[in-house]
Amino acid sequence: MCAAFTKPKDSCPTSHLFLGNCGPAVGISIQTIAEVLHQFENVTVTVPDALLARVYVSFQNSQSAEQAAELLRRPVPAFDDRPLAVKYAALKRTEAEEDQEQQDGKVSTDPRKFCIPGLRLLQGFITQEEEQALVNELAHGEWEELARRRVQHFGYKFHYETRNVDPASPAEPMPARLGPILQRMQQALDGWVPDQLTVNDYAPGVGLSPHIDTHSAFTGPIVSLSLVGLSAMEFRRHGLRRGVALPPRSLLVMDGEARLAWAHYIPHRKSDYVEGVGWLPRTRRISLTFRQVRRSPCTCAYPECCDSQACQLPPTRKALAAQELQTSADAALSLPSQGARAGAACLEVAYVHQVYDAIAPHFSSTRFAVWPKVREFINSLPQGAVVADVGCGNGKYFGVRSDIAVLGSDRSAGLAQVAAQRLSPTSGNSACTRADVAVADGLTLPYRSGCLDAVLCIAVMHHLSTEQRQQVADVRVVDVFYDKSNWCIIFERL
Template identity: 45%
Template sequence: MSESVIKRKGVETGIRGLILLEGFLTEAEERSLLRAVDGKGWDSLSKRRVQHHGYAFDYKVRGVNPREKIGPLPRFVEPIVLRLKALEDVGQEFDQLTVNEYVPGVGLSPHVDTHSMFTNVLASVSLAGHTVMEFRRGEEKQALLLPRRSALILSGEARYAWRHYIPHRKTDPLEEGRAVPRPTRRVSFTFRRIQVNPCNCDWPGECDTRKNEQLKILPRVEDAYVRRMYDAIAPHFSSTRFSRWPKVVEFLNSIDKGSVVADIGCGNGKYLSTRNDCMFLASDLSVGLVNVCVEKSFDAVAADGLNCPYRDSSCDAAICIAVVH
């Protein structure tokens, strides 16, 4: 993917639903907001400091729990929220705010904000310094300068279909390719509005709602074409699967004596006799293969590897060789 020319105007990106408003804040407003946010408590991530208001942001799911509101947005952002709401391309009042502090070399990994968690419009306001944000959709890539005190509005295609990120670097090629150092500090205010209904957007490729709908079909497909097949061929399959992978054996031999080991997707149980001084908990989706294990005097149960019948922290080690395939 070739390096993109850094655009200075939102319209130059050609991305529908992307609007860049320069000079959205005055210098006085910027100073006031920075002073107010610095008076609040910061949380530290691995490389940057953050604050969450309204609802706590969960980075694992890139969303929030709508039932766990931590309070209203701070009063010092009320004028900004109302100004954004008055924009024709926004038209809604935000109820979640994430404040990020960036220092040179720290960026943001490529992502699309989770479709089902938030509404159609996101807004991000830049304070204390500029940055270059890049947008990706398949092989397409656009780079846009976000000036200090500007507001970036993402809706529709820009919000749902394009991944956005900030490259992890200390300089940006802003002036005829010449590297310009990033400011010593940049603070972003990202405003969102949560939603509780599934997403029905026109961009299923990045949509968690559509992907979850597809996942509901997978168990039926697996049952029809995988589990039933293995049940039917289990004895023959077992007779052709007897060699143990050296690296798996090496791993099992490295485990402490007396350990409890889960073998998820144990097949015909060829690894269950590797260590007589360990306890193996074996399971497989195929009842036919579980019966093969039982005939060999191994303890095994029929269970789905995605829903193991073991409590958390009950095993010292686990293997799932099917995943390695």
């Protein structure tokens, strides 16, 4: 019996192709198909029904399938140039596989069975008396109200806009009552000592969005002590979902891969299905998350998850809301009444400039990767070049070279201030001494004509609300060149 195929769930290439208008039913033998595809290794041709004009071809990997699809979409002489319907196919899941998938939603009391490196759960880490005393003491602390839960910070305050701490400004020390617990923790974790504590108070049913704690913010493990009630926590990586039940008084230790590469998530739901126990209603849960502040960039082996390396932090809800505002501004512009110049300018003020002023510190913390093509362009400039960086944002291109001058400008005073931090030697990094910042509008560049070698205008045009305004910006940018045949770079990510 041959393998059963089905349509894939999405349009991504798979390692199997469906070929319609092909096969023994229309006079194309399996042998002929195999010959046409002889350049690919380990090709298997499956004919589900000899009377139907369709076959499935399986390849070693999706890359081969992709190349084969390209080949087969062109006329093939061996098939008498017969036009084929070429689509990706997927193997039908067996019952056992479906079962396995359902495992994903379940919550286990023992994370050891998941074999996630670095993940441990220490049951009964504190006594009921210790738990009660802690809850009583925390009740008198000063809570900071977040959207759905409330928090207290000790050691260092955690800033949710940047998802980081400021190592230069310590906050209130941890409660003295934690002393014996911290000692036990130190013993259990090879001498590790946390210096930052965030207390979260979750009402019944409240969860936590999936996230990996900012790599650049903390070093070592992340440790969470649960009080009062049980909650499920799900660990996610590469499509895998592994649920762990966190009972009260247990200590969860996330270290290594579990801390650096697996996202953790508390589903927002009223009850959790715990293996071997059944449905458990969520009650209030207090968690104490212990962390150690990092003071140098992270160099872990997971650059794809690491904000010190290749990865940008995903946007916060606040940033997403700002994006939505922009989208609605775009929508407003496509109304028939569009075109009024003043109207367009107003929209930019309301939806672009004000938003950037408000989100500047956060926005900046998510934009530090230098686009490689832009770096290439900057490196191609002659020594001593004068470059305007129009819409410079946080000034991430200021320090690419020290032998050219970069005049940054941004329409947002908030972002200009963030960029200006790069100019002062107190910022911790070496200062960009050949750069400078002004608040100015890209539509009316404030430079004398002929003074610039190049203009960087990167990811700016999409902020201008009409095509006319974009064209005006292009022309004015060209005006200020030292040599009009010279350089300009306008990068937009499309």
